[in-house]
Amino acid sequence: MTERMPVLKEPSPKRRSNRRLLGVIYALFIVLLLVLFFRSSLSKISEVTVSGGRFASESEILAASGVEPGDPFFWPAADAIAGRVEKLEPVASAVVRKTFPGKLHIEVTEFPAVAYGLTADGAITAILSNGKELPIGADAVVDRPVLRGWNGREEDKLKLVDALSLLPDDLLADFSEIAPYPSDAYPDRIRIYTRTRFEIITAVSLLEEKAETIRAVIETQEPGSMTLLLADRYVPYTEEGGDGEGKAPDAENTGKQD
Structure with a gap:
């Protein structure tokens, strides 16, 4: 009796070539989308x-x-x-x-403005905490001290700017004018006028240290003059016989405290 040979299944075709073709099509499609996207307004x-x-x-x-x-x-x-x-x-x-x-x-x-300056033609400049000075026009609101008399003292002015940048904002806003007032003992001595009608003699190197003293006197005392150097001294204008309108203290009393 003749034995029948089993029917062999034909191997299914490999699908790798199809997958590669689909991959190429997808890649081309993505590239096309990217080209269209980058050429669009989006x-x-x-x-x-x-x-x-x-x-x-x-x-x-x-x-x-x-x-x-x-x-x-x-x-x-x-x-x-x-x-x-x-x-x-x-x-x-x-x-x-x-x-x-x-x-x-x-x-x-x-950088915040810590002071203002005036040019020769009367224009206002803002002096920033990084030491840069920029023109801002004549209509600017001056809410920081104006620096006067600092021509030729650029290095000293930069030290003052650094010191002012460390002061509390409300105290800095009360200062109306700062001028150099050097002495032999304190080459960096300054004179400060405030909007609350005080006059302060101190030094740039002492300004941060004396800030709380200045605040305390302004908040609790009537207008007067302060000398804040090696020793602190406060005299109300009424005891000096002044009217409180920015009267300068006697140079002999303030200049020789050092």
């Missing part, structure tokens, strides 16, 4: 806004950023744009936020 900056600037104008910040509507949204990186803005003299730090689609916001933090 990949561009549509709006740039700025906040936080007082001494640096919006136009200066935008120019420093190097970006404008129509530029690529994803390049350059936010940190790179912020680094450009931080090169502006008044800017202490900058943060750039990108919001898809197309919105870019630049927020700056500036």
Whole structure:
């Protein structure tokens, strides 16, 4: 009896070639989508806004950023744009936020003004805590002391600016004018007039140390003169026979305290 041979199944065709073809198609499709996306308006900056600037104008910040509507949204990186803005003299730090689609916001933090100056033609300048001096126009609100008599004393003025930057904001706002008043013992001695009608003789090197004493006298005493050097001395204007309108203390009494 003849035995029947079993029917052998034909091997199924390998599907690797099909998978490779599908992979190539998918890759081409993704590339096409990317090309279409980057050529569309969705990949561009549509709006740039700025906040936080007082001494640096919006136009200066935008120019420093190097970006404008129509530029690529994803390049350059936010940190790179912020680094450009931080090169502006008044800017202490900058943060750039990108919001898809197309919105870019630049927020700056500036060095605070600790004093003001006057140019020869009467223009007001803001003196920032980093020592930079910037013109701000004649209509600016002067809420910090005006520095007078510091021409030719740039190094001393920078030390004063550093000292002022360490003072509490409310105390700094009460100072109306600061002028150099050097002596042999205190080359950095200064004279301060306040908006609360006090006159203070102290030194730049002692200003931070004497800040709380100044505050305490202003808050609890009537207007008068203070000498805050090696020893502290306060005299109300009424005892000096003055009317309290910024009368200068006797140079013999204030100048020889040291």
